[in-house]
Amino acid sequence: MHYAISTSHIPRTNNNTSSMNGSTPNMAGNTSNTSGNISNKLLLRLREACVTNPRDNKQFIPRRKLEEICNHQAVVETLASAFPEKDDTFHKARALAICLEQDSTPSVDVLEVPHAAIAALAEPGKSTTQSESTTNQKVATKSDTVVQPKNSQPCYKIFAVLVLIGQVRLIESFLSHPLCDNDLPLSSTQDFKAMWSSKRDHENYVKLPDDTDHYRVIKNFTDEQWSVLAPCFDTHTTENMRCRVYEFHENAILPIQEVSKKKYNGGFALVEKIKIHREHNGFDHEYFALKAMYPMAPDERDQFFQQELNAFQMIKPGGHILEIRAAIKKGENRYFLFPWATGGNLNTLWAKSPSEVITSAEVQWSEFTRWICIQFHGIIKDLHTIHVRSDDANKLFGIHSDIKPDNILYFTQDGSQLGSLKIADLGLMKFHRQDSRTIKSASMGNAYQTYRSPEHDLGKIRSRKIDIWAFGCLFAEFLTWVIRGHDGVEAFKTRRMEDDKGVLNEDEGEWLEDNFFILKPYPYYKKPKRKNSIRVWFTELIHELGPDMDDTFFPEFLGYIQKNMLHPDRNRRADCEQVEAFLAKLKRKPIEYWRFNGTVPYENGNDGGMAGNGTIG
Known part of the structure; x- marks a missing residue:
């Protein structure tokens, strides 16, 4: 001036x-x-x-x-x-x-x-x-x-x-x-x-x-x-860097205008919903998830911080992997900044009635069904980019290893009627080179117990197939929610736990878990086996849909999950490329393939309380 x-x-x-x-x-x-x-x-x-x-x-x-x-x-x-x-x-x-x-x-x-x-x-x-x-x-x-x-x-x-x-x-x-x-x-x-x-x-x-x-x-x-001196955050990205890494003095005041009372546990961090002041916000949305790492020894803190940052820097932005907005070093504190998922995560979604979701989005059941397939395909496709980084001269192979409902976020305000699902929390993700992409590990990490693979408990084999198993579990619960509602998801968990009755752990006695496999003892080894309740549950779901639904999405995908994604033998389990190809084929199906007449809430003891072909008018 x-x-x-x-x-x-x-x-x-x-x-x-x-x-x-x-x-x-x-x-x-x-x-x-x-x-x-x-x-x-x-x-x-x-x-x-x-x-x-x-x-x-x-x-x-x-x-x-x-x-x-x-x-x-x-x-x-x-x-x-x-x-x-x-x-x-x-x-x-x-x-x-x-x-x-x-x-x-x-x-x-x-x-x-x-x-x-x-x-x-x-x-x-x-x-x-x-x-x-x-x-x-x-x-x-x-x-x-x-x-x-x-x-x-x-x-x-x-x-x-x-x-x-x-x-x-x-x-x-x-x-x-x-x-x-x-x-x-x-x-x-x-x-x-x-x-x-x-x-x-x-x-x-x-x-x-x-x-x-x-x-x-x-x-x-x-x-x-x-x-x-409150800092400003912007969309600084380059071909080799997905976000800016900010380094602030410990006395710097972040331009936060609002913060949620509710806190969310995010593995090694605490997540809060915040609003950044509009004059310091260079992004296209108001609310963010601020992920603050828990206090820990400086070396350990920086190791986890850099590991998650590297994971985000290695993957391409957009699609069905959560975008990172900023990485922040402020004195001894470490933060990550992400867009806030307005729809919460899968647990938040599953707490609702599916009919509530389609009514709010003003769509038909067939549109909702196809949306599910599109989201599943997008997630697996982007997971494939993590599993195989062919653009890297050294050919790095990534493993997420912490797939669970909390880590699949639901964005309802992304410009589409039903929103989108995105994979979050890459904090445990590790990248391996060709010679170490499938390795025996002294520790399989902190995989969520419900969705951990059989090899987690047997042989300590760490490979990309553990993510396929976890998504098989997750997709099975998602389809259960659509067909039987939230009570169905809870009943499915109970069934899995009941499968453990009478199975003795030689070290801990009888132990009930809601995971998807058991280890069957043999004279000189233990063999992983998919729980019998999984087969029974899938059979019930397909039966409830009715015979006139055999050539539709739900029974076909349920069969594929059971046979190919939840195979207890890692060598016979599908890989990311195979699952992606299968879902891509389904996406091309004609409109009648997506027909579905709606959820009928599960009622214990009467196979879901569904009459006839299991549909409602």
């Missing part, structure tokens, strides 16, 4: 001019005249603009609001209040340096003048170098000239901090240093005797007047500066 300064009115040297240390004003910016109300006006506006981050109860001033408040006229008025002994030329020159980049169209000629020359022009008693004197003479011969600091940046944030701590007159020290907003945050010694910009030479301290209370000023400034 450029402002006209009439150089013909620049005062000559006057030894009677009050100095900064004079008696009229004191260094706190307090004056003995009645113009203090003007200075207080800016202070009140800054305080009213403060927004509280509810996570840490600290306040920040939104960036555009800050620039709007610290406009040229407001700065001139505040300077006039703080420096009543100076004339308008001084106040305008200082305001020009403070508000440098704010929008204004100069109506007169522009000369480029070094930053320090402004101070010389506005304060005639200041000594100048020979080059500065020459420049001043050049300016003085030209009236109505805009004095524009050369290669300078604004410092209205510094000015705002000085207003907030009641030290407006100290702007002279910052301008003569010179310092600008890009030099923030400023650092200080532990005893607050010196202050400098960490972006400059540490020995280049800010020179405050001798009669200043250095401890109070430096401590207040370094504390208050964070309120004007």
Whole structure:
């Protein structure tokens, strides 16, 4: 922003001019005249603009609001209040340096003048170098000239901090240093005797007047500066980087405007729903999931943080894998920022009635059925990109290893009627090279117990097939929910647990689990076997659909899940490419293939309480 300064009115040297240390004003910016109300006006506006981050109860001033408040006229008025002994030329020159980049169209000629020359022009008693004197003479011969600091940046944030701590007159020290907003945050010694910009030479301290209370000023400034330095998040992506990794000082205030009372456990982290202030949010949505890693040893914390970050960086954005918005290092804390899933996860979805979902989306049952197939295909297709990274010269193979309902998010506001499902939480995902993609592992990791594969308990074989098993379990429960509702999902779990009755674990005795397999003892080894309740349950579901539904989606996919995805022998289990090809074939089926007349809630003891062909009108 450029402002006209009439150089013909620049005062000559006057030894009677009050100095900064004079008696009229004191260094706190307090004056003995009645113009203090003007200075207080800016202070009140800054305080009213403060927004509280509810996570840490600290306040920040939104960036555009800050620039709007610290406009040229407001700065001139505040300077006039703080420096009543100076004339308008001084106040305008200082305001020009403070508000440098704010929008204004100069109506007169522009000369480029070094930053320090402004101070010389506005304060005639200041000594100048020979080059500065020459420049001043050049300016003085030209009236109505805009004095524009050369290669300078604004410092209205510094000015705002000085207003907030009641030290407006100290702007002279910052301008003569010179310092600008890009030099923030400023650092200080532990005893607050010196202050400098960490972006400059540490020995280049800010020179405050001798009669200043250095401890109070430096401590207040370094504390208050964070309120004007709330960071901005944007869609910074490149071909090799899916998100920006932000590194903030531990005192930085994140621009969070709202935070949910409910917290969600996310493996090694706690997840909160937050709203980022619109002036600091460069994305196309308001709400985010902030994943804060639990406190742990620094080495372990950074290992898990980097592992999840690497996993997201290695996969292509979009589709059915959750997008990452930002990775954040803030002091000792580590965070990830994701879009907030408005529909929750699969457990949230399954708590509803399927009819409620289609009614809300205003679609037919056949559209809902085909949507399910499309989502399943998209998930497996994108999982395939994790399992086989053919674009990598070293050919890396990824394994998610933590597939469960909590990690399949439901986005209802993605522009489509029924929304979309996305895989989340890549924190346990590991990438292996060709020679280690199928390995015996001393630890299979923290796979969710319900969806863990037989090889987790037998032989410790870690391969990509563990993800196929987990999705077989998950898809079986999803189809159960559609056909029998939420009570059906719970009844299916009970059936699986009942299958364990009478099966003794030689180490722990009788043990009931709602997983999908048992280990059948043999004389010299144990053999994995799919639980009998799985076969019985699938048979019931297909029977309830009725014989006229044999050539439709649900019975065909249920049969495929049981035979190919839930095969207890890993070597005979389908891989990602095979499942993807099967679902792609189903997607091309004609409209009558997707017919389904609706969910009938499960009632224990009567095979779902469904009559005839198991449909409702």
